[in-house]
Amino acid sequence: MTGKNAKILLQVRDLAATVVGVEILKGINLTVRAGEVHAIMGPNGSGKSTFAKVLAGHPAYSVTGGAVQFEGQDLFALAAEARARAGIFLGFQYPVEIPGVSNSAFMRLAYNTVQGARGKEELDPLEFDDHVREKMKLLDMNPGFLDRSVNDGFSGGEKKRNEILQMALLEPRLAILDETDSGLDIDALRVVAGGVNHLRSPDNAVVLVTHYQRLLNYIVPDYVHVMDDGRIIKTGGKELALELETRGYDWVVDEYKKVGAAV
């Protein structure tokens, strides 16, 4: 389903980044083609979430080296909102609560802004309501979600479903899901995976940042990358995830260090 001929969506070269002066990313290289699903795994503190946030343009992080191209354009030339409009979606590990702002108003503004930027039709409140309810059915979500304030008082699972709902609405070219599976029970996990699989198409790509192999039973990746200390130190197929599940990360790190020492 993918191949070397598929269009390159994301090209990351030697990416380095810091937060409050501390270097977190130390030279990441990654190529994501249309139609692919990549899983990025690795121990806590390896830089996985930082990588996701840097791609989306979080202001707390400074890019100190390297380059990223998204569909051929310099990603870092775009403000965070412009990246979103261009088709990059970040599913947040900790979705933010916005009291007093209704979920439906928020999502409609996001939807129409993104649609407008892509030269597509915007929807009025009634049309949007129909549209969003249809998407919610796919995700097995209660319509009551729409009237609640954005993520305010949501349970962990509800927040994650809300992220997937937004992804389904915004139809990104590249979805980066930052530990969307963490804290989910098995039913919620299935729903989330269903949403991601629904998005999969030859034109789009998904990057899953995850701790656990569990999610990959439902979303089968084309590539599995292991991150450690701000670098991708090993890349393999879906079977690598299973191996990590049984053997842990230490052997990969050891292997990488040996190779490094030999060079």
Add this chain to the structure above:
Amino acid sequence: MSTVLENLVNQPYKHGFVTDIESETAPKGLSEDTIRLISAKKNEPEWLLEFRLSAYRHWLTMPEPAWPNVHYPKIDFQNISYFSAPKPKKLKSMDEVDPELLKTFEKLGVPMNERAALAGVAVDVIFDSVSVATTYKQKLADVGIIFCSISEAVREHPELVKKYMGSVVPTGDNFYAALNSAVFTDGSFCFIPKGVKCPMELSTYFRINTQDSGQFERTLIVAEEGAKVSYLEGCTAPKFDTNQLHAAVVELIALDNADIKYSTVQNWYAGDEKGVGGIYNFVTKRGLCKGANSKISWTQVETGSAITWKYPSCVLLGDNSIGEFYSVALTNHYQQADTGTKMVHIGKNTRSTIISKGISAGRSNNSYRGLVRIGPKADGARNYSQCDSMLIGTRCGANTFPYIQVHNNTAKVEHEATTSKIGEDQLFYFQQRGIGTEEAVSMIINGFCKDVFQQLPMEFAVEATKLLGLKLEGSVG
């Protein structure tokens, strides 16, 4: 704090003042002679002169209040002209109006005919001989409502003014109320007779072309038994004024079963981003629920002035009377606001609700100060207070000073308070969904203020929503 946010809230006020002023020359200073002169100039009856003089004599004995959480250089009260009436130079047509100002009106959706009045254009040039104001006045007169300037009311309805003026805010009530009582120049008078429901919202817009509101404005609203009125003060367009000190007094009186709703949107010049200039707004607003089952509701959206010192209050004297206070106070740059309310429960089964939303940005300081007093005879009185503060950036301040005095053990008083912050993460969440920072701030703020905006009359609510966005977006300041 992200610099994006800092830049956003630190946009300069782009209009400045209408500085071209034709002013009547007038000696400065305050004395009994000045007051006699004001009174004589306005052909006032003896009792009103006495009202002024007793207020003045009281004022002389009073210290300037030092308790508000605001700071400003000492005001020289002898350096103010108390009876000069500086008038903005009348422009001949809308073509002469600052295009920036017109843009603001456009953005705020101010109706065409009001734009002229607000911009200081000689409105009679714009209006036809049958002006909106005249039509409006006729409609009110048909149902027996009196709505005119205080000066006119003193001439035409002296018995009503004499009966009610000073009955809610006595001449010696506080330093600024005493000053106002001594030297007030004009203001609005509104009388709704027994059983009359005012057929429209009364707005000061409609007096603007006939009377310039003064530095010491006086408003008196009386709703007789079963009467009902909704009164709108101010407007969302930036208000230009050369008087730095404003000390208004507003008195509301509701008799049995009467209902008064008083809504304010205030957007006076707040000074530049360094805090220079700007209006000092020291206002005394108080409503008396005199009759049983009466209701007074204050709604305010305060966005302007360098300093705001204002506590619209309700004295709940009648049994089962209701007092409400809904407030949004937004401060930016070096603005200071010390505002809140007083709910004084005297009658039985009186109820009050306080919803206050304070938003601080820049280096501003925003304080809520509120008193809930339950008197010994106020059996079954209830109060609910909710005071929420929102901070934008790291250099502003928010304070809450709730004073609760309960002298009746059947009373029920609830107070809730929260403080939140618009943070980088919240904004990033919006941005990541394609929504720009300005729109995000506006959406967050409006969500925060929703409970108050719901209380505003529809068109005012729409304007207020836009206004808060504009104040923070920096498109107009």
